[in-house]
Every structure is written in C-alpha cells, then in structure tokens.
Amino acid sequence: MVATRTIAEINEKILAGRATVWTIDELKARISAGNYGQVFKQVDVITTGIFEPMEASGAMLNLGPTDPPIKLRQCWLEGVPAYTGFGAVDLFLGAAQAMELGAELAEGDQQRERGGGHVIADLIAGKVIPVRAVGQVTDCYPRATLETTITKDTVNQFYLYNPRNLYQNFIVGVNGGDRLLHTYLGPLQPQLGNAVYAHAGAVSPLLNDPHLRLIGVGTRIFLGGGIGYISWEGTQHFPLQKRLANETPIGPAATVALIGDAKHMDAHWVRGCYFKHYGPSLMLGVGIPLPVLDEQVIAHCAIQDNDVVAPVIDFSIPRRVRPTFGLVSYAQLKSGKIKIEGKTVRTAPLSSIYFGRQIATLLKDWILKGDFTLTEPVAPLPSDRPFLPQQTWATTTTLE
Template sequence: CYPRATFETTITRETINQFYLFNPRNLYQNFIVGVNGGDRPLFTYLGPLMPNLGNAVYSNTGAISPLFNDPDLQVIGLGSRIFLGGGIGYITWEGTQHFPLQKRLPNRTPIGPAATLALIGDAKQMQSKWVRGCYFKNHGPSIMLGVGIPLPVLNEKVVANCTIQDQDIVAPVVDFSIPRRVRPTFGLVSYAQLKSGRIKIEGKLVRSAPLASIFLSHQIALELKQWIEAGEFTLTESVAPIPMNRTFLPFLES
C-alpha cells in the first residue's frame, strides 16, 4: 500500500472494518500496596499517596480476582474465552512482566506480583461502561478495562481453588518514598485487612482503598453468569498452557 501524505476524516467504530483491542498486560495475579513514608505527596501509577503514611492503595480485587482462583493457571490458558470490555475476548499469551515464579503461600497464591495475561477482543462489541480512559497525574493517560474469566469446573481441585477467601491471600506494603526500583516493604497484609478500610503499619492505622472497583468486578461476574445461563457465552478449553517457568529480567543500563 502507498498511503497519501495527508488524509483527514472522522472515523467511528461503525465506519471502519476492523476495530480490536489488544492489551499486552492485564489481570496481575496479585500486586503491591502502595504507601508513602516520606514528607511530601507522591503522584504514582497507583494514584496519589499522601505523606507520613496518609493512605494505602491496592489494585487487586482479592478473592474475586480470576487468577487467585486458578493460582497455577491449570484451567486458564491460551485461547480461553473471556469477558473483555463488555464484549467477548480471548487470552492470547502471557502478559508483559509475567513472573509466575513469585514466592507463594501453601495455598499456591503468590505473595506479590506474579502471572499476567495478554488479551484481545473485538472492540466493536465493547461498551463504554467497561472501557474508560483515565489520567494519572505526573504519569499520563491509561485505561480502565473490565475483564472477567469463567473457570470451567473440571475437577474437585478447581472447586477447592475457588473457595479462596480474602483472609487467605496477602500483598506486600511498599514504601514509594524510597526512590529506587527495589523498594523496602512494611511486610504483608491480607486482602481482608485491606478491604476493611484500615491496615496497621508500625502501630499506625492507615486508610486503605482499592484502585480497581470491587463493586464493578462483582457486576462483571454477574453479567458473565447471565451470558452463560442464556447460552450467549460458552466456555472453552485452552489450546495451550500459560508458561509458568518464566524468570523476571530487569532492564540494566549499559
């Protein structure tokens, strides 16, 4: 093809042939809790962190999160059909920053950022309720995307994994006031503690709030359930497993 040097028009999803969303990193299997032990506000990718441990922000929905309910990714895999942005999508590969070798509890859930997924879906099916633009001060634009993954009940192990509770899973509390890639932590807290609205750090009660909407996550689960019951969405068997032996290689300056 030889495109014109200039071309001006207006496009919508109804006037173009293909319109799909490919997102190379979604659904972190756990993440961190951000706090600020310094003396000035910090504007981070988790949002504002107030000084002197003024607040704590976490970004995972806890026990309702799909990857906590399939910790070793035994039923979630390449080709799995999913709810994506209000339409139907698919898992295409492991996501960027995929780190399945993260340390894990006896229940196999990770104690920090672990597996991630790359997803694709037909954006013509998507709805603004489940795909929204946002902006993080000092960081730039981002996207808020609704994702739901149904888990086929193939055996008792799948059922057992899905009984996970917020008190059974933990996340590390990380101090963003330390300006280096690997930051110190204040230890681990459970998602039950985080969802209570207060966590205790060095004897101080700190307000906690989620970056992801727990309410909307439940709405996605209910909508996906309705699709399945109405026969509008069928579960699929994955065509290949997600690699679970990837190491994490940080970029090094030369």
C-alpha cells in the first residue's frame, strides 16, 4: 500500500507544533537515489523561494471618493500613468509602466529610470506618493481634476495582482550580432560576449512540482514578505512544453497569476528596478510551500541543476522565433561559463539564489511557528493550454 498524507493532516501537525519542514536546499542535500520512502517519512512540507524581476506584475488601488466626486479618466502616480478604466476611483498600476516624458522630475534626469515598480515599492515602504488626475465631468461626478498625495494607509485597497509570475523554466539570452543589445535580460554583449539566464534552476518552485499537482487556485504562498495566493493560471501558461524524461520542461512552460495584500508586504522583498534602454520592472520575492503528500513529491524534488536544461537563444535575430544554440544545464550556467560553438561564454543570473534561500527559510520559520498553514486548492491549474502566437497580416497603402 502506497503511503500518503493529506494537507489537513499536515495542518494538524503544523498547529500542534509537530510538523517537520525543510527548505528545498535542505531536501536536495539529504536525498539520494532509492531513499525516497525514508525521506517521505521524515518531512511534511518543503519550502521554496525565488527573488527575481517579474515585470508582469502590478497593483490595484482604490483612492476613495473625493468631495466633490471625480470619475478618473487619466491618472499619474509620481508621474507614472495608471490605468483608470474601472470604477470612478479604481486604478491599476503596472510594474513595467514607464514615467511619461512630460512628467516633472524631482531629482534630475535619472528619475526617467523610474516606473510603476518603483512606485509600488515606495508605497509598500510607507512613502508619500503625489497623485495627479483628470476626471470625466458628469452630473454625478462633477469634479474635473485632482491633485493630492497618498500612502498605503490613506487608500482603501492596495493589493498586488500579477498576471504572470514564476515561470516554470525560462531561456538563456545571448547576442551573436555585432552591436550591444539592451533586453529584458539586461545588456547582451556582441559576438557572444555574455549569456544571461533569468531562472533559479533546480530550486525554483514550479520545477519541483512539474505537473502542478501540489498547487492550484487558492494555494497560500509567501508574496513580497506577506501572504498571497495563486489566483489563476498565468498569462502565457504553457504546460504542454516539451519535457525531459524527468518530467521537467526544456523551456518556458507553466506560469501562475498571484494576488496579495500589499499593505502587509515588506519593502525588502518588493523593489523597483530598471533595465537600461528597456524599461522599469519589479524585483519580487515569492515562496511556495510544497506539501509532501507521497513519495512522488520527494522524487520530483530530487532534481539537481545537472538534471534541468534551458535553451540558449540568440537575441540578435529580431523575430519571434529566434535561432538557438542548443540546451545547457543549470549546473553549467551556475558554474559561470558555458561553451557555445567552441567559444567559452561567461554567464550571469538575474534570479538571486541568495535571497531565494532566505525566502524559503523565512517561510519555513512561519510554518514551524504555526503562523502559516497550507490551503487546499479550490481548482487545479490547466494542464492542456497551448501557446498561441499573434498572427500579423501584411498591409499595403496606396498613395494618390
């Protein structure tokens, strides 16, 4: 008979102070071939953590009604445009939204490098944010303009809603061309001068649950130093990606959408950032607890960096489908150099392994103290989503 346990049983142990929790690094250090059953008996929860740029993130805010009332149709938070096509005083601020060129600068031209991610991080840190808005004048909303300031304590709601986080796997970017390229991975040096990867490899949360059996809609997580939840599949969710024999995908695959109350987050784990000549983004910390329901969980978490690969993509070709230089393992990437067509190329990560380990440890501490219990998903994440590119059609213009 196969030994199993339930999330309810794990939560009973957590609340009684009897649960055993290991970080993903602790598990991988203690595991060996053939001892999955023994390890299953020892551990109840495995914690994972990641800290990296996640530009497909943003924040919902409700400013509250003004007197006289205003129906927002344009709004800027510290010079960064926020989307206003909701209710009268609801806003969505995208992490990758750039400051407008006409915005007033408080500290010189370097402020051009600020964007939505910086404003979100500043609000979480308790800073005062200037607001400027234009309203649509109606009989019930007669106010035409608004200038004020806000903090996280003077708005009704302030929560992150991130449509795409936690890529299950990703790519390695290189540049086979003759000029420097500025990309969402940072600068790529010409003639294969460097290689940048934006993933934590074998310790990354979703790689250790390759078919998303342990998580789903409603899973409670660590998000930005506070409590969050998986709210849906992420955009560009692609679980049908090709996989190795160990069931890990060979490139971008599953993603998740996340939500959490930003008022209770910690600015240490939410930081605005900027990629030169590309734009602003958000560095975000996320931690996922994996309930150890059976031995299969241990088997999937046994993967090491040698067992996981990513495709090397040439960004010098400006097309959706770019040439690849094959697959490399995360062990090779983390060694600091890889070989591409006989040339040694230095590598660098965008994901912080150091901060990811801190998040996994912090989440472990929360669970051991009984401050964090696990949730049963209310619905599974889809396992059959294809990846659909946008079709474009050539047009001709006749000049008369």
